[in-house]
Amino acid sequence: MKNTKLSQPEIEPKGAPVVENSSSRRSFLGRLGLGALLTGLAGQLFAFLRALMPNVLYEAPRSFKIGTPDSFAHGITYLQDHRLFIGRDQHGLYAISAICTHLGCTVKPVNLNQPRAVQVAGKLVEIAQEFHCPCHGSKYYGDGTNYDGPAPRPLDWYRLELSPDDGQILVNTSEAVKHDFRLNA
Amino acid sequence: MKLKEHWETLTWTWNPKSLRESSDSVVRNLLLHWFPAKVSRESLSFRYSFWLGTITAVLFFILCVTGFVLMFLYVPSVERAYPSLKDIEFVASFGRFTRALHRICAHLMVVAVFLHMMRAFLTAAYKNGLGAQQNRPVNWIIGVILLLLTLLLSFTGYLLPWDQLAYWAITVGTNIARAVPWIGEQIRFALLGGNEIDQNTLLRFYVLHCFVLPGVVLLLFSWHMWRVRKDGGLACVDKLARDQKQKTSATIRAKTYSLLGITSGHNVHVQTSYIDEDEHLVESSPNLTRRLLLVTLATLFLTSLLAYVVRAPLEAAANPLVTPNPAKAPWYFLWLQELVADTTIHMGSYTISGAFVGGVLVPGLLVAVLAAWPYLDRTSANATGVWFAKERHQQNMMFLAIVFVVILLTFVGTFMRGPSWHLYWPWQTWPETPTRF
Numbered sequence: 084m085k086n087t088k089l090s091q092p093e094i095e096p097k098g099a100p101v102v103e104n105s106s107s108r109r110s111f112l113g114r115l116g117l118g119a120l121l122t123g124l125a126g127q128l129f130a131f132l133r134a135l136m137p138n139v140l141y142e143a144p145r146s147f148k149i150g151t152p153d154s155f156a157h158g159i160t161y162l163q164d165h166r167l168f169i170g171r172d173q174h175g176l177y178a179i180s181a182i183c184t185h186l187g188c189t190v191k192p193v194n195l196n197q198p199r200a201v202q203v204a205g206k207l208v209e210i211a212q213e214f215h216c217p218c219h220g221s222k223y224y225g226d227g228t229n230y231d232g233p234a235p236r237p238l239d240w241y242r243l244e245l246s247p248d249d250g251q252i253l254v255n256t257s258e259a260v261k262h263d264f265r266l267n268a
Numbered sequence: 269m270k271l272k273e274h275w276e277t278l279t280w281t282w283n284p285k286s287l288r289e290s291s292d293s294v295v296r297n298l299l300l301h302w303f304p305a306k307v308s309r310e311s312l313s314f315r316y317s318f319w320l321g322t323i324t325a326v327l328f329f330i331l332c333v334t335g336f337v338l339m340f341l342y343v344p345s346v347e348r349a350y351p352s353l354k355d356i357e358f359v360a361s362f363g364r365f366t367r368a369l370h371r372i373c374a375h376l377m378v379v380a381v382f383l384h385m386m387r388a389f390l391t392a393a394y395k396n397g398l399g400a401q402q403n404r405p406v407n408w409i410i411g412v413i414l415l416l417l418t419l420l421l422s423f424t425g426y427l428l429p430w431d432q433l434a435y436w437a438i439t440v441g442t443n444i445a446r447a448v449p450w451i452g453e454q455i456r457f458a459l460l461g462g463n464e465i466d467q468n469t470l471l472r473f474y475v476l477h478c479f480v481l482p483g484v485v486l487l488l489f490s491w492h493m494w495r496v497r498k499d500g501g502l503a504c505v506d507k508l509a510r511d512q513k514q515k516t517s518a519t520i521r522a523k524t525y526s527l528l529g530i531t532s533g534h535n536v537h538v539q540t541s542y543i544d545e546d547e548h549l550v551e552s553s554p555n556l557t558r559r560l561l562l563v564t565l566a567t568l569f570l571t572s573l574l575a576y577v578v579r580a581p582l583e584a585a586a587n588p589l590v591t592p593n594p595a596k597a598p599w600y601f602l603w604l605q606e607l608v609a610d611t612t613i614h615m616g617s618y619t620i621s622g623a624f625v626g627g628v629l630v631p632g633l634l635v636a637v638l639a640a641w642p643y644l645d646r647t648s649a650n651a652t653g654v655w656f657a658k659e660r661h662q663q664n665m666m667f668l669a670i671v672f673v674v675i676l677l678t679f680v681g682t683f684m685r686g687p688s689w690h691l692y693w694p695w696q697t698w699p700e701t702p703t704r705f
Contacts, residue, residue, distance in 0.1 A: 135461070135472075136457075137461055140462045140463065141466075141467075142462055142463060142466060163589050163590075164589065185443075185621070185622070186439070186440045186443040186444065187440070187443040188591040189590070191593075216688070217593030217594060217689075218593075218595040218689060219605070219608065220609065232609075232612070232689075233608065233612035233621070233622040233623075234612070235619045235620075235621035235622070235623070236619065
C-alpha cells in the first residue's frame with residue numbers, strides 16, 4: 084500500500100521531525116510521563132478502595148458475658164440475642180453457634196421425643212435434640228454435626244471461660260473449639 | 269397563528285412534511301441525531317426484535333425517574349430506612365404508587381433484558397454479517413455485562429427497604445460470596461463493610477444502587493447503542509443484504525451515509541451494494557420515532573397499570589435475630605438458591621459446598637460461556653439475523669434447554685419451596701404464613 088500510493092518524492096515535513104526512535108529523549112520523557120500518570124492513578128485507586136475497607140467496626144463484641152453457670156439447666160438453652168445455644172450435660176457446659184454453616188440463617192432447635200444414639204465420626208453419641216435450618220433444610224444432630232441438607236460442615240463450637248472478676252461465663256465467638264470441649268462449672 | 273408557528277419551529281423535526289425535512293430533522297435534533305437518516309423496515313418490525321432492547325431502555329429511564337423521586341423520600345440509615353419506607357407507603361402523596369412503579373419496573377427490566385438476550389442469541393445477532401467494520405461480538409459482551417449489572421442493580425435495591433424480606437435475602441446472597449475459594453471471606457467483608465449486615469452495608473448498597481451502577485449502565489448503554497450504529501444496524505439488515513446479493517449481481521443504487529466508512533480502507537463499492545434503498549429503507553423521522561414513542565407509551569401504560577394493581581410488599585422491620593421460614597433470595601436468583609440447596613456433595617470426609625457449586629461455579633461458568641459464545645460459534649455468516657437458523661439448530665436447542673432449566677428451577681424455588689425448604693405444590697397451603705418476595 085505504501086509503495087503503490089505515492090509517485091512523487093517523499094517530502095520531509097518542516098519543523099520538528101517525528102522520529103520513531105525508542106532511545107530519543109522525547110520518547111523517554113513521554114514514557115516517563117505516561118508511567119507517572121498511570122502510577123499516580125493506580126496509587127489513588129488503591130487509596131480510594133482502601134478507604135472503603137473499615138478499620139474500626141461498630142459491631143457487637145465477639146466475646147461477651149452470658150450470666151453465671153448455675154443459670155443454665157441440663158439440656159439446651161437458646162440465647163436469641165447472641166444466636167447461640169448453651170448446652171449442659173454431665174461433663175459440663177458448651178456453646179454451639181445457631182448460625183447455619185450453609186448460608187447463615189438461624190437454625191431452630193427441635194427436641195426429640197426420646198434420646199437416640201447416632202453414629203458421629205465412628206463413635207456412638209446419644210442426642211436429645213436436633214437443629215433444623217429453615218432456609219435450605221440443613222439438619223444437624225444435637226452436637227452440631229450436619230447429617231442432612233446442603234450444610235457443608237458442622238455448627239461452630241465456641242470457647243467458654245469463667246470470667247475471673249464476677250464468675251460469669253465468657254463466650255468467645257472468635258475462637259472455635261472441638262466438639263469435646265466442656266467447661267466444668 | 270403566531271403561536272402555531274412557534275410550536276411548529278419547535279416540533280417540526282418530529283413531524284417532517286417532506287423528505288428534505290425528514291433528513292434535516294435527524295441532523296438538527298439532539299435527541300434524534302444518533303439515529304441514521306434512513307432505517308430498514310425489517311429492523312422496525314415487531315416480529316424480528318419485539319423491541320425488547322427499547323423496552324429495557326424505557327424501563328431503565330422510568331426507574332431513573334422514580335428512583336430520583338424516592339431518593340428525596342428515603343433515608344439510608346439503619347434507624348430510619350424502615351420508617352421512611354412506611355412514610356413512602358402511607359404518608360407521602362403517590363408515594364405508594366411511585367415505589368410500586370419502581371419495583372415493578374425493576375422486576376420487568378430483569379425479564380426484558382433476559383428476553384432481549386434470548387432474542388439476540390436465537391437470531392445470532394452477535395455474529396458479523398457482510399458489513400464493513402462490524403464487531404458484533406463486542407456488543408454481545410457489553411450486553412452480557414449489562415445483564416449482570418441489571419441483576420446487581422436489582423439486588424442492591426433489594427436491601428434498601430430494610431425489612432425482613434430484604435435483610436434475609438441479602439444474608440443468603442452475600443453468604444454465597446463467601447463460598448468463593450480463598451478470598452470469599454474478604455469479598456463478603458468488602459461487600460458488607462464488616463462482618464454483619466449493618467449501617468456500612470446499607471450505605472454501600474445505597475451508593476451502588478443510586479449512583480455507581482446506574483452510571484456504569486448509562487455508559488455501557490451508550491456504547492451498546494453506538495456499536496449498533498457502527499455494526500450497520502440490527503443483524504436482520506445483514507440478512508437483507510445477503511438476500512439481495514443472491515438475487516442480483518448488478519450494483520444497487522444506494523448511498524453511503526458514512527464518510528468514516530470510506531476513510532479506513534474499505535472502498536465505496538462495499539457500501540453501495542449494501543441494500544436497496546427504495547425497497548427496504550424508510551426515513552427514521554417519523555417512522556422510527558413514531559414506533560419508539562409507541563413502545564414507550566405502551567411500556568409506560570402497562571407498568572403504571574401494574575403498579576396500580578400490584579402493591580410493593582413491606583414486611584416487618586429487619587430483625588437479624590429472627591430468620592423467616594422459608595428465607596428466599598430475590599426471585600431471579602432463586603434458580604441459584606435451588607442449586608445452592610441441592611448441590612452439596614459429600615464424599616467421605618470431603619465436602620464440596622453447594623454454595624460454591626451453585627453460587628459460584630455454575631453461574632460463573634454459564635456467564636463465561638455466554639460471553640465467549642460469539643467466538644465459539646463456528647457457523648457461517650449466513651445465520652446472522654435469522655430466527656432459528658438451520659445451521660445453528662443444535663446450539664439454539666442447547667441454549668433453550670438451559671433457559672428452560674433456569675426457568676424451571678426459578679419456578680420451583682419461587683412457588684414450590686415452603687418452610688424448611690420442603691417441596692409443596694403451588695396450590696398446597698403451607699403450615700406457616702408464606703413469605704412474599
